[in-house]
Amino acid sequence: MSASNVLVVAEHLDGVLAEVTFELLGLGRALASAAGGKLEVALLGSGMDQAASHLGGADRVLSVDHASLRGFHPEACVAALVQVLTEHPARTVLTSTTSMGMDLAAALAVRLQRPLIAYAQDARLEGDLLVATSQLYGGKLLVESAVEGDCVLSVLAGANPAAAGRVDGSPEVVAVAAPAALASCRLQWLEQIKPPAGDVDITQETVLVCVGRGIESEDNLPMAQELATALGGAVCSSRPIVDNKWLPKTRQVGKSGLRVAPKVYLALGVSGAPEHIEGMKDAGLIVAVNTDATAPIFEHAHYGTTEDLFDVVPALLERLR
Amino acid sequence: MNIAVPIKLVPDLVEELELNDDGSDLDHDALTYKINEFCDHALEEALQLKEAHGGSVTVLALDRDEADKALFTALAKGADRAIKVTGIDENTGTLTAAHAFRAALAGVEFDVLLTGVQAPDDREGQLGVLLASLLEIPHVSAVSEVSFDGGTVTLHKEFAGGVLARYQVAPKVVLGIQSARQAPRYAPVSRVRQLMKEASLDEIEVESPTNTSPEVRRVFRPTAGRGAEMLAGTTEDVAARIAELVLAHRGAR
Incomplete structure (x- = not known):
């Protein structure tokens, strides 16, 4: 049949x-x-x-x-x-x-x-x-x-x-x-291009601090970097951040980026679109910070808060000092 | 080269997505519509290509709330022509939208068609691929770094893990843009308002196509899978708990 x-x-x-x-x-x-x-x-x-x-x-x-x-x-x-x-x-x-x-x-x-x-x-x-x-x-x-x-x-x-x-x-x-x-065929395939070696290999990190659209501005990235450093990890991001050229492609998690499975994944202002979830759902601990209580990231995180990331991150840095 | 950019207007995902009473569709009247983010990138890439190589940029949108604003904004950013496609149910799916754009494009001269690679409401597939298939011309999705050289178009397609492939094609072609070479430009509101008074949109009326879409049974919100445990207390309490969790799971260094 x-x-x-x-x-x-x-x-x-x-x-x-x-x-x-x-x-x-x-x-x-x-x-x-x-x-x-x-x-x-x-x-x-x-x-x-x-x-x-x-x-x-x-x-x-x-x-x-x-x-x-x-x-x-x-x-x-x-x-x-x-x-x-x-x-x-x-x-x-x-x-x-x-x-x-x-x-x-x-x-x-x-x-x-x-x-x-x-x-x-x-x-x-x-x-x-x-x-x-x-x-x-x-x-x-x-x-x-x-x-x-x-x-x-x-x-x-x-x-x-x-x-x-x-x-x-x-x-x-x-x-x-x-x-x-x-x-x-009218279309011609010319060559395949391997990604350039990144500054950081986010697939090998134990702790990832992921920034999403909620980080609002490129100017706020140093704060996320400071947190990642304090935790002994690296900064990665969801797609919009890379599309805006705020971070290189080598830092992107998700469908058109990399699949990661760190021990700790701290998602700051990440909505959690399916394309992103695909790349990080196997992380050991997922903590999501997002003021939108309906953000899908909370379906996949172990812990979450709707406190503003711009309040939580400084408080977190204070505590880690 | 002449570039056509059909754009999609989609619900603003930052707002609450209201459903209608019988749960069969979104409550469209309760939603705010805006240009699909990827379509904004497609428009930006089109404008960059025009600035580098000459030619023209024509933007098309299906008539609905906010279509005028989106089209005048495109003109304010530097598009040469803006077309409102009428005669279609404004809450139509992507397949019907593709049929409507195909009909409207019969009256538009173009070599390259740039669309956003995807939209949040693409239940029936992505506009660019559908449109290319209806027009019987080649397509590539997840495209960045488009350039024109004489009569040919060179482009990159993105795969998972940052792998790229480079392609070349002679027009016509449809490219689903993943990201423009720079973030989409901003059009001053005053300029958009001025154009709304002084300029006009072209209108092309098309007949509503009779394609069949998969039947929608229901629209609903995901029930929390395992769901996050929400942390309670003050900002300091929340920060303290996050620090504790993170350090415990990270392990000793």
Whole structure:
């Protein structure tokens, strides 16, 4: 029954599978089992044999091998996935909300004329309906959607356990011929650029003081730095701080930054959008300081206060002296 | 190059997000709308590109509360043309918005289309990718460092962990901007008010598209997962407790 199959789109950089691929495989297995279908995984790249050996969580690997897929190439990937789905129909396509997944999900939905549910944190079948809950508005609201029939689901990275999909050993690998369109892509991938070595490697720190939008001004960063120094840690930040160029990219925690798991994570004026939570939820102790009592960060922190950070931090510094 | 920037107006997330009585949608009338933060970055990058390479910047927004203000603000910042797209339900989803922008763009000359990479209400996907797919032109999301060289566009795409990839493409192309090369500029309120009196917005009416969106069953607030234990007492009490917790978990150095 091809119609009840689930297709996971594997994500990798240079053949190294991203954590989210296993998260999708875990969720995909639950959906495929409920529908009585197979779980298949699309592996797009060039020379990807090694990666297939980690995809034992799927029933089959559908592999497209082509030089144009050497680096992540949105146009080529979409064309290849359309080909994969033409030859191996699947009712549900699972991608993620990462930088890569974002370039695929909506494009596939339009090309295949399927509905898309994005930012899903979970999904289940209710009879013929696929029901998914999306985290929207910076994680402040959840929206439950239902679709019947074929669909694309874009799943939040970090929302599902990776262990459920991590099975070593390669399942059957089926080669799918690269479509002709891959030879005539308009977009050209030129090169991959590794991040420059940062002044501080925030993934190695024991204590992180994270500043978010609530820090208000670049002028207030020295206060956060002073606190980090007093605690023997480093300053990191959420995305808006880096987008404003107040701190370098090497200090950014979250989806487009780094995943960290320090012993202590002190979040100052961080709202806790899903993209940020993804990067820090495994910290040992999370303390959140935010005047907005409805900020999603409080869902994920162990301790919190709605006292103003500009009162709390000086008091904290005083106490640590 | 001529640059088009379709912008989204989204609820201000700093304010309380009120729901309607049956919990099926936001109470849109109770919300304040503002330009999506990423769209502001897309506009800034467009203006920077125009200042460096010439060409024009056209900004488009779907008609709703605050659309005029957002469009006049874009003009005050240096955009050449501002278009209000009418004929669409103002609380429409991103997919319908993409259809509407596609229809409106039929009357706009552009080489490069810059959008914000995402918006807080993108349940049906991101505007840029949807729009590119409807227009059947290439797209790249999470983009920074756009430059023009002769007839080609060079750009960086950001991946997790600070990894970048560099791409080149000949127009037309849609780029979902992650961050502009500098923080979005500020438009003086007096200048915006002056333009509201002196300048005018172009209007393009489009027919409401008949796409189908996934049915919304309910909208609700997350119930605290494990939830934080909120610290009680004075600022000093709170600081003392945080210091105690942090030092205990950090361990000895």
